[in-house]
Amino acid sequence: MKNLKLIAKKMVSEGKGILAADESTPTCTKRFESVKVESNASSRNRYRSTLLTTKNLEQYISGVILFDETFHQNIIGLTKTIPSYLKDKGVLTGIKVDTGAKPFAQHKNEKITEGLDDLRERLITYKNKGADFAKWRAVITIDKEIPSESCIYANAHALARYASLCQENNIVPIVEPEVLMEGEHGIEQCYKVTSQTLKIVFEQLKLLKIDLESMILKPNMILPGLHSTENPSDKVIAEMTFTCLKDNVPEEVPGIAFLSGGQSSDLAAQRLNTLNRLYFNKKPWQLTFSYGRALQQEALIKWANQSDEESQNELINRAKMNHLASIGKL
Ligand code: 5MM
Numbered sequence: 001m002k003n004l005k006l007i008a009k010k011m012v013s014e015g016k017g018i019l020a021a022d023e024s025t026p027t028c029t030k031r032f033e034s035v036k037v038e039s040n041a042s043s044r045n046r047y048r049s050t051l052l053t054t055k056n057l058e059q060y061i062s063g064v065i066l067f068d069e070t071f072h073q074n075i076i077g078l079t080k081t082i083p084s085y086l087k088d089k090g091v092l093t094g095i096k097v098d099t100g101a102k103p104f105a106q107h108k109n110e111k112i113t114e115g116l117d118d119l120r121e122r123l124i125t126y127k128n129k130g131a132d133f134a135k136w137r138a139v140i141t142i143d144k145e146i147p148s149e150s151c152i153y154a155n156a157h158a159l160a161r162y163a164s165l166c167q168e169n170n171i172v173p174i175v176e177p178e179v180l181m182e183g184e185h186g187i188e189q190c191y192k193v194t195s196q197t198l199k200i201v202f203e204q205l206k207l208l209k210i211d212l213e214s215m216i217l218k219p220n221m222i223l224p225g226l227h228s229t230e231n232p233s234d235k236v237i238a239e240m241t242f243t244c245l246k247d248n249v250p251e252e253v254p255g256i257a258f259l260s261g262g263q264s265s266d267l268a269a270q271r272l273n274t275l276n277r278l279y280f281n282k283k284p285w286q287l288t289f290s291y292g293r294a295l296q297q298e299a300l301i302k303w304a305n306q307s308d309e310e311s312q313n314e315l316i317n318r319a320k321m322n323h324l325a326s327i328g329k330l
Helices: 002-011 025-034 041-052 082-089 119-128 149-168 187-207 234-248 265-279 293-305 308-325
Strands: 017-021 061-066 092-096 100-103 111-114 133-140 172-179 255-258 286-291
Touching: 002 061, 002 092, 002 133, 002 172, 002 255, 017 041, 017 293, 017 308, 025 041, 025 293, 041 082, 041 293, 041 308, 061 082, 061 133, 082 092, 100 133, 111 133, 111 149, 119 149, 133 149, 149 172, 149 187, 172 187, 187 234, 234 265, 265 286, 265 293, 265 308, 286 293, 286 308, 293 308
Parallel strands: 017 061, 017 286, 061 092, 092 133, 133 172, 255 286
Antiparallel strands: 100 111
């Protein structure tokens, strides 16, 4: 496990975060539709090649999470695969290995993430082809009567089984239990559900003897629902997020890399900054970013409407802002 601990530490090394570019084909197609670009294997390859060839990206980005299609593609114009291109840049390669959140049987409006079947074999192949870490995302929805305890347990158990298979195959697992922002709930409800979820996730991780020093947690921040009327300050968000994590995340975990979850790029960076400004010297783990939308949104628009260069400028600008936020100096 020595190597895994080192990789986990490198993923969250001071001042760096992770770029989530692992949108599945349907999600990527949705993003492309929003900027009126046709989504096919070649356009997705062009877009991701633009992102990944951004000059100096490695100064702020420790690793990139890829979707299976991208993992096997080359950078446009080069003969090397994307994982080997990243390796040459000193950037770690991650791979999304869940196969998506599906309806949870007999639980209306709840989801269970699937992908455990043949996961061992897939991990062996990914490892042989250059994967350093993996990611699995569970989604928990807040509504009138949900989440149910059964949905949280089932997802937490799947996360633990995934993490165990990753560590068996020398891959660092990113454990992502996302309490969704969709809904009218207030910040207190998000706090309550996230606390309960993290508690059960770590119970299950311990039950399956996961080495906590060889994993990264990717949670949501504590926020009101997208359709809530509440408007808490960044300070309140940071305080509630930190308290929730402090109470539920063991100190052995080297790093917590937040998802952005639908916050604007500016807010996601500002809130990470507030967290680090308030707690930089008090926290046992690194607090950094593993954003998808909050790193890519503006870069995607420029890629679709202007040029590769403009797109790369946007990406490096966002990466730098979040680098500063991860050390509380934005
Ligand atoms: C980049 O999107 C990832 C894959 O999502 P789908 O399975 O829905 O295609 C997603 O898991 C992402 O890594 C996290 O949700 C964090 O992304 P955001 O955009 O919330 O920072």
